[in-house]
Amino acid sequence: MNKFLKKLKSLYKKIIQYIYMNRLFLIYLILALFGAEILRYVTVSHNILLKPFLADLAVILFIGAFGYLVKPKNQFKYYFTWIIIFTICEIINSIYYTFYEGFASFSQLSTLSQTETVVDSIFVKLKLMDFIYIIFPVIFYYVHNLLKQSSYYNLMEKIEKKKKMVIATIVVSLASFGIVCSISTNSDFSRLARQWDRSSIVDRYGILVYQFNDVFQTIIPKVNSLFGYEKAYQMFKDYFDSSDRLMYTEKNSYSGLLEGYNIVYIHMESMQNFLMDLSFNGEEVTPNLKKIASEGMFFDNFYPQISTGTSSDAEYIMLTGLLPSSTGTVFVSYYNNTFISLPTLLKEKGYYTFSMHGNYPSMWDRNKVHPQIGYTDMYFHDTFTFDDSKDSPDVIGLGLNDKLFFKQAVEKLETIEENNTNYFGTMITLSNHSPFNHNDAFTLDINDYFKDPKTGEDTSTCYLCNRDIGKYIVSSHYADEALGDFINYIKESDAFQNTVFIFYGDHDAKMSYKDMNYLYNYDPITGELKDESDPTYMEYDVYDHNLNKKTPLIIWTKNKDIKAKLHGKVSTITGMYDVAPTLYNMLNIDNKYVLGHDIFNIKDNNIVVFPNGNYLTNKVYYNSSTGKYKTLTNNVELDEDYIAENQQYAEKALDVGNAIIAYDLFNERKGESE
Secondary structure, eight states: OHHHHHHHHHHHHHHHHHHHHTHHHHHHHHHHHHHHHHHHHHTTOSSOOHHHHHHHHHHHHHHHHGGGGSOHHHHHHHHHHHHHHHHHHHHHHHHHHHHHSSOOOGGGGGGGGGGGGGHHHHHTTOOGGGGGGGHHHHHHHHHHHHHHHTTHHHHHHHHOOHHHHHHHHHHHHHHHHHHHHHTOOHHHHHHHHHOOOHHHHHHHHHHHHHHHHHHHHHHHHHHHHHHOHHHHHHHHHHHHHSHHHHTTOOOOTTTTTTTTOEEEEEEETTOOGGGGGOEETTEESOHHHHHHHHHSEEETTEEOOOOTTHHHHHHHHHHHSOOOOSSSOHHHHSTTSOOOOHHHHHHHTTOEEEEEESSOTTGGGHHHHHHHHTOSEEEOGGGSOOOOSTTOTTEETTEEOHHHHHHHHHHHHHHHHHHOSSEEEEEEOOTTOTTOOOOTTOOOOOOEEEEOTTTOOEEEEOTTTTSHHHHHHHHHHHHHHHHHHHHHHHHHSSOOTTEEEEEEEOSOOOOOHHHHHHHHHEETTTTEEOOTTSTTOOOOOHHHHHHTTOOOEEEEOSOHHHHHHSOEEEOSOEEGGGHHHHHHHHTTOOOOOOSSOOHHHHGGGOOEEOTTSOEEOSSEEEETTTTEEEEOSTTOOOOHHHHHHHHHHHHHHHHHHHHHHHTTTTOHHHHHHO
16 A cells, blocks of 8 residues: 555656646647637537547647757747647637638638628627637746746756657657547548548547648649549549439430520529518518519529538539539639530530629639630629719629619620620629628518517517628518519510529528527517427427528529420429539530539439538438438438448549549640640
């Protein structure tokens, strides 16, 4: 017993001695760990988990080990530099997660130039918590001053064993890494290697492993693009030559239906389906959108597949039938690529092609990529007549308001039709862009009127007014009014008898789960959220939140013959990448290089693959981050083979989509030079 106590006492002395002699290093370690854990806790996981903790610990230890090679009086500079780096990383990712529900990537640094015109959208969502990490370098500097006033640094100069401490710290770091690897699955390593499911990586490995892995993954494609073309091209060729792909390219009852007709995309900013079911005080939020849907062919289970390129990703997918890049944004990082798209192929058929937008052409580098992706002309900010001065009623948010945009756009469309036999174009709306700030043009009354249960008097409350969801609803009502004006212009015009309009929501409005649950389950009378015992309570979990991100897709025309054939509701699960192949068939265009399908061929066998690795079928929504899923059909059990096969399909589609972009695989001259 005495021997045990002596050993325990000796161990205690060694621990105290270690702490005393390594105070600066330990403060660095503790503060760095706190910052990393707080970020992960407030973003992807509200739990303290062993694996990400050990992963962050391993990184911090490994970096910290080399601080011992620095003279003690200069060690503060080394550790303080890394504390600053970690803090910047945490602040950037906290803000990025608030805005995008994802994590920042070095490959996306080129998109920072795009924040100039959306700065209000970013600042409106900033929270104090995004900057809490600043406290860590402040504490570290304060501790340094205390140590400086003592004899700590002079003592360390005399007694510190540099090599021993470096080796010991690295050994502990590697041991931590070893434990992390031993409790990781093949799926975990796959996510780490592919990097497209960033939230999953942070949840499993912590923010620091994610960020260093991101640096590695950003550099590797640049290196591989010089050497890996042949391997990427072979994967690409095998994929598109497979019988599984060819079976969905057969003709159907819609084949050639739109050959020779004009096609115009109406790109509706942030418009979501759930708005079509909302009304306040007897006034519908989107009555015009509902009317367009009832008059045309409405795909009510249509899902955007955008990544961090948001609106520009939507354009890319809608024009190509492919998936966006997992490293950077196509329009910014790969604008000079060769594209096979609707406008490029229709130009070969003699179509005039154009794009229209009330914003500056430099946004998302559209002035560079639009000609490359097939548009002959662009009608942007400087081609419209309006007062763009501050506080002008002509401007809402980022630029020309939608009502003025549509009014002048129709005039341009009439001129285009007069001068061209056929045309294809995209008209991009703008007013419904976040942050959905109040404007005098917004007229929807979202107050809730009721009798006070205590006094019996008529009263009201606007519980939605100061929340993002309320601002979004009011903004969307204005955007819908502008759509109504546009449809009226088209109907009253003598032109457009041979024109088909494709209305689509470019992406969801990025409302938080909390805000959406607030919309569905807040009781304005009690001032609290409803519980499950309330008969009006609506169950709304995280899966419902993702499934609620669908946006409208409507094919509409005033041509009576075509309208009779393209009419009604299509409830097939449809992805944004399915639109181009569906239209290719209708236009009699052969192009097998799409990741989506003609929706009228594949029907209920469709799978919608999202850039983060999640996927959706008519049977299941699968979350790649958790490996869990929600079945969408009652009384149907899904075996694990079904889940695994679709997961494999999703991963292959993402790999092929990324290879097309990263290696510019449609550039024949590049292939010849390899």
